Amino acid sequence: MSKAKAKKKSEFEPEILAFCCNWCSYAGADLAGVSRFQYPASIRILRVMCSGRVQPSFILDAFKNGIDGVLITGCHIGDCHYITGNEYTRERMKHIKTLLPKIGINPDRFRLEWISASEGKQFAELIREFTENIQNIGPSKITKKLGKIELDLK
Amino acid sequence: MSDFHSSVLVIGGGIAGIQTSLDLTELGFKVYLVEKKPTIGGTMAQLDKTFPTLDCSLCILAPKMVEVYRNPNIELLTYSYVKNIKGSAGNYSIKVIRKPRYVQEDLCKGCGDCATICPVKGIPSEFDAHLSSHGAAHISFPSSVPPVYLIDENKCLYLNHGICQLCKSNCKADAIDFSQKPKEVKIKVGAIVIATGYEQEYPEFYSQLSGQNPNVLSSMQYERLLSANGPTGGELLRFDDKKHPHKIGFLQCVGSRDFHHPDCKKYCSSICCMSSAKQAIVTKEHSPDTECYIFNTEIRAKGKNFYEFIVKSKEEYGVKYVNGSVASVKEDNSSGKLRLAYENIDKGVVENDEFDMLVLASALFPNKSYYKLLDCLDVDYNEFGYISEKGLAQCEDGFIFFTGYSSKPKDIPVAVAEGSACASKISEKLHEVRFENIKEVTFPPEIPVLAEDEPRVGVLVCQCGINIGGVVNTTEVVDYIASLPYVVHAEENMYSCSSDSQERIKEMIKEYNLNRFIVASCTPRTHEPLFRNTIREVGLNPFLFELVNIRDQDSWVHQSEPEKATQKAKDLIRMYLAKVVNLRPLEKIKVEVEKASLVIGGGIAGIISATSLANQGFEVYLVEKNPNLGGNALEFVDLFDIPMHENDILKSINDLKTRSNVHILTNSKIIDINGFVGNYKITVENIENPSEMEEFKVGTIIVSTGGSQSKTERWGNVLGKHPDRVFTQNQLEAINDTELPGFKDATIILCVDQRKNEINLGDGIKTYCSNICCKVALKNIEKLLKINPEAHIHVLYRELQYSDLNAERLWRDLRKYVSFERYGSINDIDIKDNGERFHIQYNNIGANCDIEYDSDILVLATPEVPGEKTKELAKMLKVPTTKDGFFLEAHVKLRPIDFATEGIFLCGGAHWPKWIDETITQAYGAAGRAAMMMVKGEVETEGITSYVNEEKCIGCGVCETVCPYQAIEILENSKKVGLYEIVEKKAHVINAVCKGCGACAAECPVGAINQNHFTKFQIKKQIELLTGIDTQRCEVD
Incomplete structure (x- = not known):
């Protein structure tokens, strides 16, 4: 790898969307904060009640808008606040992994991880690692699209 | 009307006390929860994982702790103790002493600025079992409830030497108050619950096992070491050389089950075998190469699927069990190892081995304050150091109940069921004065906000002292946000959670005629209810609000990158703005609840449940397939360690028969159950005479079908x-x-x-x-x-x-x-x-x-x-069973007697084979849980539920399959199309049962189901706004 290329990669600041479930992973992210574990300012957390709410189209939407990486976090299997919600997430996301390369998106831009409410350190580490991975892959090839605040009048 | 007090004192804020308190308020009683430590949570908060499911302990406990904190009918008295108890059943006067925190509870924001500046260091942390230390100004652990700091009066420089006061000058909230003195609080209650929990000796106590060695830990210390929020952040390290231990020995029965040694406890602590197996498994999960040996007298795995857990630890994780006790532990100074001499009973020899670390599963025992309470109540304890049976009966007559480890050794699910049982027993005694001290909050009528109304959003950006403001440029954020569409007004302030800020929010809403609100501050997990309440107080629907986290998930984690943190705050608020403008008012619908209960199974569990419910004033239908009530219990000659004998059971049955509000249906079989919580329609058939059918309506169901x-x-x-x-x-x-x-x-x-x-x-x-x-x-x-x-x-x-x-x-x-x-x-x-x-x-x-x-x-x-008809009944109730055919509860640790389906409860042998004392506890508990649903005659639904767009729905039923709560049903409607009549299937959400997880919305193949407050449109808009906003286009529009 040439020096110029390496420099370019480290300059790239990825934009990552992270879905966190209210009960475990969002709490784990909070604990990272309370414990002051530092991590890159690359992620924007979108809170859902359960990771089971995340439907595949959300991930595709994110990539369509030029977001560089998407992370879904939920309770560990067996710990789900809604009993089995995360099991459905797991099944759904298996398909996403196989779908992404077919539409020209590196599947490593997407990740599903389980983070408990006591795993603040693991959360920070995950963000560090994932950010680095995205940096290595490089910016999304899709041009960033700016959003528009609209009303759902239905 | 009786002149009993409608309040209850609960002593001890561990999981047993928490469960009792929450249940009591639901049953209509005010609770004073007294905890001697600065935070509630007890031992369970310190645990890393729980057996046998390896749940993260804090994940399941923290929401309950917050629930206690937010409950308007629980007065939380932490860092306090009960000085004396005077009075009699129904009328007690209690003196509680509140120790000075030197921090004003109502002013402290939990920011930690006092702890950061405190020059005193090295006070051993009680929460981390002395494995870490803190300063004089400190908080027990990050998720403490209340989230309030305190100052150690023995170590504070100012309190002891008159110098320092650095914390006082560093506290932006002006919460430090060195003039505080112990305060006496007088309360009047009708009943008392004692849930004081247990303690464990530090390893130093066991000098014969080299307890002074830094690598010999108590089981609680080891738990902290494993914990992700523990002293090493979950990294498994030895305390002297900071190396990973490769071989760990777990020593069972240390200082317990010994009738000879005066320093030892005579009894079995009852949870250590399982907790050591759990710790060994978690160790193996941390580093599979670590060898784990468990030295045991014999393995006691008494509980639902506990034995399988032990087998799993051996077979799947390679944990080794040695049957025999350890005779001595010697320290090898040169290698740093611990040399054990132990008896191997299976081989019949004495062996030696070396270990890097030892964990002492030493005796657990009631703490000192327990004995002070027993003295205060003038009751004696038995040879094991627990309240005697006579004492227990005497106390119950006086409306004083024991739960958790304070009555005898037990694990969490038993303590939780017992907490509910105590609440039920109190509800029996005090049901006439129910609701007398309950605060019902009244709000002004709601301002209608329609979908076509132009959104008018107000934004408050919190500086949280310097916690946010020190990193994020809040002024810049406010300027940016104010420029965005639909934002009518934005401003910043020092502490958004303070009471004056709540007034300011209300003023803003009125002044600018706002119909949506955003606060950008800390975490919605703790603060969303507060702000929702505030906007409701000026007539805005509480769901027209979003809390954006720019502290825990921004300023605190990007402390050295102020510019990026500021940008992130702007991005996050913008994303949530896109959601907020699309929020709709949501209603918590009230569903009427029939004040009657169906109890299935007339064994001891069913008899107790039915009696308890009848005593609380509810109608009960007790259905039994046999000609007589009594079940297995009647066959028992003698029930040696419980306060109930054959005659007592017969007496209970006769008593039940005389009740006008109890309908006993023997020789009967349930053939149909239809409906949901509050409104079940039951059809029962007489087994001998099948044409004889009975139909009735109930609000709740208790399953007590037993086993054989x-x-x-x-x-x-x-x-x-x-x-x-x-x-x-x-x-x-x-x-x-x-x-x-x-x-x-x-x-x-x-x-x-x-x-x-x-x-x-x-x-x-x-x-x-x-x-x-x-x-x-x-x-x-x-x-x-x-x-x-x-x-x-x-x-x-x-x-x-x-x-x-x-x-x-x-x-x-x-x-x-x-x-x-x-x-x-x-x-x-x-x-x-x-x-x-x-x-x-x-x-x-x-x-x-x-x-x-x-x-x-x-x-x-x-x-x-389990009983032979279990499967059939499970199908009718739409509740799950285990692989062995027993009923499966909602959560094995914290909801042991609830089903996931609202309104249905479980007790006795149908849950798992159990001794009669535990069956009775569960039966009272199930009665209490059922009563909670019925006391008000109505239940409130979750505001955030799913809803179906019938036009899009194709009736495929996927949503019905994924719903873990049976909240979705597929309705069939006949429809005439031309000459033909067709049956159309449509999904329907039962609001009373929906918990709002949104799994159905994600799974629906045609997008017909959506989740309120997390609609597809709202989430998509949030995603779109992440990368930035196209303001130009907005202006054009």
Whole structure:
């Protein structure tokens, strides 16, 4: 790898969307904060009640808008606040992994991880690692699209 | 009306106290929760994981702690103790002393600025079991409830030497108050619950086991070491050389189960075997190469699927179990290792081995304040140091109840069920004064906000002292946000959560005529309810609000990158703005609840549940398939360690029959259950006369269908010939003494066809332990000895499950007269017909040789199994069962007697084979949980539920399958299309049952189901706004 290329990669600041479930992973992210574990300012957390709410189209939407990486976090299997919600997430996301390369998106831009409410350190580490991975892959090839605040009048 | 007080004092804020308090408020009583530590949460908050599901302990406990904190009917008195109790049943005057925190609870924002600047260091942390330290200004742990700091008065420089006060000058909230003095609080209550929990000695106490060595830890210390929020952040390290331990020894029964040593406890602490197995598994998950040895007297795994957990630790994780105790521990200074000399009972030798770390599963015992309370109540305790049975009965007469470890050793689910049971018993005593002290908050009428109304958003950006403001440029954020569409007004302030800020929010809403609000501050997990409440107070629907986290997930994690943190704050608020403008007012719909309950199964569990509900004033339908009530319990000769005997059961049955609000339907079978919480329609058929049907409506259902003992095919050729001399344990209990054939030798074989493991294999062997057989054997031994005191009784056992106080005592007494003989596998026992007698041959562990003898009668402990109709009933109720066919509760740790389906509860042998005391506890608990749903005559639904767009719905039923709460039903409507009549299927959400997880919305193939407050449109808009905003286009629009 040439020096110029390496420099370019480290300059790239990825934009990552992270879905966190209210009960475990969002709490784990909070604990990272309370414990002051530092991590890159690359992620924007979108809170859902359960990771089971995340439907595949959300991930595709994110990539369509030029977001560089998407992370879904939920309770560990067996710990789900809604009993089995995360099991459905797991099944759904298996398909996403196989779908992404077919539409020209590196599947490593997407990740599903389980983070408990006591795993603040693991959360920070995950963000560090994932950010680095995205940096290595490089910016999304899709041009960033700016959003528009609209009303759902239905 | 009675003149009892409608308030209850709960002493102890661990999981038992928390559960009791929450249940009591639901039942209509005000609670004073007194906790001596600065935070509630107790031991459970310190745990890393819980057995047997390896749930993250804090994940499941923290929401309950917050619930207590937010409950307007619980007055939380932390860092306080009860000084005295005066009065009598229904009327107590209590003096509580509140110790000074030197931090004003109502002003402290929990930011930690006082702790950061405090120059005092090195005070051992009680929460981390002395494995870490903190300053004089500190908080127990990050998720403490209340989230308030305190100052250690023994270590503070100002309080002891008159210098410093750095914290005072650093506190932007001006919360430090050095003038605080102990404060006496007087309260009046009608009943008292004692839930003071347990303690454990630090390892230094056990000097003979080198407890002073830094690598010898107590089990609680090890728990902290494993915990992700522990002293090493979850990294497994030795404390002196900071290296990973490669070989860890877990020493069981340290300082317990010892009748000889005065410093030791006589009883079994009852949870250590399981907790050590859990710790060994978690260790293996951290680093699979670490060797784990568990040195045990015998493994006691008494609970639902606990035995399988032990087997899993051996077979899946390679945890090694050594049967035998450790004689000595020597430190090897050169290698830093710990050298153990121990007895290996299975091999019959003494062995030596070296370890990097030792974990002492040492005795657990009630803490000192417990004895002060017992003195205060003037009741005595037994030889084990727990309240005596007489004391317990005396207290119950005085409306004083014990729960958790304070009545006897127990694990979390039993404590939780007991908490609910205490609440139910109190509800029986005080039901006439229910709701007298309950605060019902009233709000002004809601301002209608329609979909077509232009959104007018207000934004408040919090600086949280310097916690946010020190990193994020809040002024810049406010300027940016104010420029965005639909934002009418934005401003910043020092502390958004303070009471003056709540007034400011209300002013803003009125001044700018706002119909949506955003606060950008800390976490919605703790603060969303506060702000929702505030906007509701000025008539705005509480769901027209979003809290954006720019502290815990921004300023605190990007402390050295202020510019990026500022940008992130802008991005996040922008994303949430896109959601907020699309929020709709949501309503928590009230569903009427029939004040009647169906109890299925008229055994002891059903009788107790029905009685408790009837005592609380509810209508009860008790359905039993047999001609008589009483179930298995009536067959028992004597119930040796519970305060209830055969006559008591008969008395309860007769009492129940006289109640006008109890309908007993014996000889009856349920043929249909229709509806949901609050409104079930039940159809019952008379078994003898099927045309005789009864229909009635109930609000809740309690399942108490019990279980029975199975038969065995084993040794069939021999045993089949002499049915008069072979009994199951239950049969022997039930038989009259005179009907038993004469005998000189009798044999009780335990673990027949159960507890499958690596050596005890074969078809038909159940994987689980039936829990009760070892104790039933004690009663049967007593029975046999009473009939023939000269008889020689053999008990062939594998591991004795005598963790209950009295069982341990009785066993120690009986083993003088009876030979307890240990075997390994049921397949090693050979029984031949010797004409008059049975010839028994088996391999004895310990003696390590074959033993042969003749026996006249045989008593077999075959597996306890669920009632035969369990599957059928489960289908009717739409509730799940385990692989062994027992009913499966909502959560094995914290919801042991609830089903996931709202309004249905579980108790007794239908849940799992259990001893009668625990059955009774669960039965009271289930009654209490059911009563909670019925007291108000209505239940409130979740505001955030799913809804169906019927036009899009194709009736495929995927949503029905994924819903874990049975909140979706597929309705069939007949429709006429031209000449044809077709049946159209449409999904329908039962609002009363929906918990709002949104799984159905994600799974629907045609996008017909959506989740309120997390709609597809809202989330998509949030995603779109992440990358930035196209303001130009907005202006054009």
